[in-house]
Amino acid sequence: MGQEGKEPGPAKRTARRLVRTHQEALPAGENVSELDRERAERMAKNAAALAEIGIAGAMGDLRRALAPKLESLPNANESQPERRIARPKRERGEVAPQRRSTRVAGAVAAQLLVDGGDSADALEDGSGAKPGRGVGIMSQEEYLASKGQSLPEGWFKSDGRFKGWVAPDVCQKLGLATSAAEAWEQGGGGKFQRKISKSDVPSNLKAKGWSDARAFAASQLRKNPNAYFYRHTAPGQPQAQGEWTEEEHEIFIATARKHGVGDKWGLFASYIPNRVGYQCSAYYTQVIIPSGRILDSRFRMDAWGDAVFMGNRGKED
Structure with a gap:
């Protein structure tokens, strides 16, 4: 038989043990490099130092103390059954309408009411939102009837058009023109453009931190008061916030x-x-239309009580 099955000689067994325990230098005559010899010597010195301060014994005690707990842990190599989170079953049937914010719905509808003569009335976020259709569309009268109510006393109809000009006392106080045509000409005239370009926004107003629409509107008091008063009160007049008074x-x-x-x-x-x-x-849109105080044929109500802008349907008698 070959030499594979024979036990190694005493010298070789000693060399293997010494390198493994790092307690003695490599034996003389061993065919090792100088680098390996220096490494073995350093490891032996380190092992001796650890033995002196009792680290080896402490580590052994720690391993023995933790052994029962380590044995109780699942083997990481063994496949574990996947844990799945139970999800509620979706019930089939009719889906109830989601509650829409009256404030949001009213704001979108209100912005869509703006006529082409006001360049500052576009939505500030530029979303170009279109009129939405809610759930259970009905007329204002039908909506009130569904709540067991009738039209309030003093109700009247509107064709959706404001036919006046700036309030006379405001015109006089601020020295404004008395008509839209006069104001436009006095302001320099030109072709009306609904879209606001950044070059149209005065730099001194934009420096206030306003949006382009708000800054541009602030420059239109005399030329286009409709744009100005859409976002600003009269100069020196504070803007009221919150609920409206009677x-x-x-x-x-x-x-x-x-x-x-x-x-x-x-x-x-x-x-x-x-x-x-x-x-x-x-x-x-949020108060007057839902109350039925003014009937506007361009609006319908949805089941949640939100006014939904439906567009012009022609003038009513």
Whole structure:
């Protein structure tokens, strides 16, 4: 037989043991490089130092203490059954309509009411949102009937058009022109463009941190008051916030009855101190239309009580 099955000689067994335990230098005559010899000597010195301070014994005690816990852990190499999270079953049938924010729905509808004569009335985010259709569309009268109510006393119809100009007292106080044509000509005339370019925005107004639409509107007091009052109150006049007062409500109704309501919200707002156009348009869609106080054929109500802009349907008698 060959030499493979024989036990190694004493010298070779000693060499293997010494390298493994790092307690002695390599034996003389062993065919090793100088680098290996130096490495073995360093390892032997380190092992001796650890033995002196009792590290080896402490590690052994720690391994013996942890052995029962380690044995109880699952083997990482063994495949474990996959844990799945139970999900609720989806019930089949009719899906209930999701609640839409009245504020959001009203704001979108109100922005879509703006006439082509106001370059500052586009949505600020540029989303170009189109009129949405809610769930359970019905007329204002049908909506009130579904709640067991009737049209309130003093209701009237609107064709969705504001036919006035800036409030006379505001015109006189600020020295504004008395008509849209006069104001446009006095402001330099030119072709009207609905889209606002950055070059149209005065740098001193944009420096205030306003959006382009708000900064541009601030420059239009005398040329296009509709654009100005849509986003700004009269100079020096603070803007009211929050719920509308009864007095503001009555002024809104009186203005709508006399001049119409539904577009040119900047001009409309000039009649209501401390309010701006976008606040008036939101109040119209969120409060006036759902209440039935003013009937506007361009609007329908959905099942959630939100006013949905449906577009022109022709004038009613």
